[in-house]
Amino acid sequence: MTAVAATGAHSGRRFFFANERTAYWLMVAPAAVLMAAFYFYPLVEVLWISVTEPKPGLDNYALLFTSASIRRTIVTTLRICTITTAVTIVLGYVVAYVLVHASPRAQRWLFLGVLVPLWISVLVRAFAWVTLLAREGLINTTLRDAGIIEQPLALIWNEFGIVIGMVHYMIPYAVLPLYASMRDIDARTVSAARGLGGSRFYTFRRVFLPQSLPGIIGATVLVFIFSLGFFVTPAILGGGKTLMIAEYISLQILDLLRWGLGTMLASTLVIFIFVLLAALAKVVDLKRLFGAG
Amino acid sequence: MADESRIAAARSTRSLGWAIVLFLVLPITIVVPVSLTDQRFLSLPQDGLSLRHYVNLVQSAAWLSSVGQSFVIASGATVISVLSGTLCAVGCWRLGSRWSELVRVLMLVPIIVPTIVYALGLYRLWVQLGLLDTYFGVMLAHGVTGIPYVVIIVSTSLANFDPRLEQAARNLGASVPYTLRRVILPSILPGVVSGSIFAFIHSWDELVLVLFIASRAIFTLPRRIWDGINEHLDPTMAAVATALVAVTAILLVLDMRTRRQRSE
Numbered sequence: 001m002t003a004v005a006a007t008g009a010h011s012g013r014r015f016f017f018a019n020e021r022t023a024y025w026l027m028v029a030p031a032a033v034l035m036a037a038f039y040f041y042p043l044v045e046v047l048w049i050s051v052t053e054p055k056p057g058l059d060n061y062a063l064l065f066t067s068a069s070i071r072r073t074i075v076t077t078l079r080i081c082t083i084t085t086a087v088t089i090v091l092g093y094v095v096a097y098v099l100v101h102a103s104p105r106a107q108r109w110l111f112l113g114v115l116v117p118l119w120i121s122v123l124v125r126a127f128a129w130v131t132l133l134a135r136e137g138l139i140n141t142t143l144r145d146a147g148i149i150e151q152p153l154a155l156i157w158n159e160f161g162i163v164i165g166m167v168h169y170m171i172p173y174a175v176l177p178l179y180a181s182m183r184d185i186d187a188r189t190v191s192a193a194r195g196l197g198g199s200r201f202y203t204f205r206r207v208f209l210p211q212s213l214p215g216i217i218g219a220t221v222l223v224f225i226f227s228l229g230f231f232v233t234p235a236i237l238g239g240g241k242t243l244m245i246a247e248y249i250s251l252q253i254l255d256l257l258r259w260g261l262g263t264m265l266a267s268t269l270v271i272f273i274f275v276l277l278a279a280l281a282k283v284v285d286l287k288r289l290f291g292a293g
Numbered sequence: 294m295a296d297e298s299r300i301a302a303a304r305s306t307r308s309l310g311w312a313i314v315l316f317l318v319l320p321i322t323i324v325v326p327v328s329l330t331d332q333r334f335l336s337l338p339q340d341g342l343s344l345r346h347y348v349n350l351v352q353s354a355a356w357l358s359s360v361g362q363s364f365v366i367a368s369g370a371t372v373i374s375v376l377s378g379t380l381c382a383v384g385c386w387r388l389g390s391r392w393s394e395l396v397r398v399l400m401l402v403p404i405i406v407p408t409i410v411y412a413l414g415l416y417r418l419w420v421q422l423g424l425l426d427t428y429f430g431v432m433l434a435h436g437v438t439g440i441p442y443v444v445i446i447v448s449t450s451l452a453n454f455d456p457r458l459e460q461a462a463r464n465l466g467a468s469v470p471y472t473l474r475r476v477i478l479p480s481i482l483p484g485v486v487s488g489s490i491f492a493f494i495h496s497w498d499e500l501v502l503v504l505f506i507a508s509r510a511i512f513t514l515p516r517r518i519w520d521g522i523n524e525h526l527d528p529t530m531a532a533v534a535t536a537l538v539a540v541t542a543i544l545l546v547l548d549m550r551t552r553r554q555r556s557e
Contacts (some may be wrong), residue, residue: 013334017525020463020469021388022470023470024383024384024387024388024469025294025384025388026384027380027381027383027384028380028381028384028388028396029297029391030376030377030380030381031377031380031381031440032396034364034373034436034437034439034440035375035400035403035440036433036439037414038418038433039402039403039411039437039438040399040402041414041418042414042415042418042519043402043410043411043414043416045414045415045417045418046410046411049413049417069488076418083359091313094306094309094313095310095313095314097306097310097311098303098306098307098309098310098311099311099353101307101440102307102530109316110310110311113317113318114314116317116318117317117318117321119494119541119544119545120321120537120538120541121497121498121515121518121534121537121541122500123322123500123519123522124500124518124534124537124538125320125321125496127324127518127522127530127531127534128320128321128323128324128534129320130522130526131323131327131335131531132323134321134335134526135387135416136334136335136338137335138323138327138336141336143307143468155519164338168320168522169318170314170315172317175400186403192497192516197356199411200299200302228407229406229407229408229409229410230407231407231408231409231500231501232500232501232519235517236522237522246407246409249366249410249413250409250412250501250505253413253505254504254505259413263413264411266407266409266410266413267410269407269410270406270407270410273405273406273407274405276457277405279381285397286396290401290404290405293512
């Protein structure tokens with residue numbers, strides 16, 4: 001600033017510019033300071049605790065390979081997330097496909113149906129599924145009154161219940177990137193393929209599907225990552241019997257006070273997610289995917 | 294013949310799409326009839342509709358105090374997120390340098406990192422600062438985690454704003470704060486309103502952080518619902534859920550109104 005002020009005749013003008021940039025930096029500052037002090041600092045603290053408590057070293061991380069209950073939790077988490085992602089992408093693809101090809105009027109209604117659940121509290125959604133799927137829930141009592149079953153079906157407090165609740169939660173997150181990539185597909189390429197005699201299915205498989213691939217990859221990454229650290233829905237619909245990693249971490253901290261173990265798992269989760277994103281950064285436009293593009 | 298099968302295929306794809314969208318919406322609506330049941334347990338109404346669970350709800354001091362707490366906390370958090378987030382978005386937009394690009398990328402971190410991970414660090418920090426189980430502690434945590442959403446939403450409306458308008462104001466001698474107040478803010482107002490609604494709902498619905506940093510004094514609505522689902526499932530919960538869906542619907546309509554005004 002002093003250097004700028006000392007450059008002679010144009011100093012007033014230049015100082016004015018430096019001043020202006022300072023003003024813009026001052027506008028960025030409150031958010032930057034709040035985020036640094038109250039978001040990033042505690043986040044780094046988690047990584048730090050994982051290598052210092054109860055004693056310095058990587059002992060906590062060794063548990064990843066030796067503890068049977070941790071391995072079980074990780075395998076369960078990966079299995080549930082993989083199934084959830086696969087089902088979500090297939091269903092989301094159908095919705096996005098129909099959306100792209102719908103009339104503007106139908107499109108508005110479909111969009112409303114996809115977006116409204118996003119705005120409704122995740123607890124309300126989980127509660128609605130409990131009402132439907134519980135032992136004495138609406139589905140079981142209806143089926144029993146209709147004489148179709150005698151014993152209630154086990155629809156909840158197991159992996160089935162978790163997957164239903166998670167798929168229901170995740171579909172909108174899959175539809176949006178899929179829709180965005182399908183909208184960019186030039187409809188003339190499809191007409192051309194059809195005009196040249198390609199069957200409907202052949203055209204879809206060889207022309208439409210490949211062009212929607214970026215959307216598929218993006219949606220898959222998004223849904224898989226959101227699923228990995230998901231707490232509320234799996235905790236409610238799993239009923240404490242099927243533990244995914246987020247609930248396992250909260251148990252370690254809130255009930256067992258095992259900070260070393262809890263922060264180690266939390267750090268592992270974050271590192272895994274960022275490695276996954278780094279690996280896919282070349283294929284997927286991450287900023288656009290997370291809404292900031 | 295071939296034509297008929299083609300039309301049938303197109304129609305079945307379309308029906309499947311609609312069926313999936315119904316799968317998204319219908320299960321949520323089940324809370325409405327359940328909240329009107331005349332029974333004491335979660336069920337559909339059997340001998341008639343009843344408002345008794347709504348009466349229970351409005352007569353329950355516990356539920357009402359949770360609603361009040363959540364409202365105060367979400368309002369405070371919204372102020373923090375919207376003030377700092379909007380300033381940050383405008384600053385980044387004008388700076389346009391590598392640094393502000395970095396700021397925007399860093400803003401994505403809270404969206405990517407699972408809340409449970411941050412909750413652990415937050416708990417530790419709040420112990421050190423004596424903010425556990427306080428209104429201000431929860432407000433600050435929700436406010437900070439709401440900033441990225443405001444930044445993203447406001448940045449989107451800035452992308453549609455003609456930067457020459459701002460330059461014109463500056464060249465005519467307006468100061469930076471004056472330009473911000475009289476030129477930039479009025480034209481990105483719909484984005485700021487959307488950001489506020491989003492920030493409010495973010496705090497209003499937030500559970501995981503509250504489970505860690507609140508205990509006796511702070512009992513927000515999501516925490517009350519969480520306890521209800523885990524301990525005593527009764528139709529009052531369905532009444533709460535219905536009320537929440539109604540509130541969300543109202544906010545959504547407000548948001549759509551402001552968007553429509555913006556596009557007109």
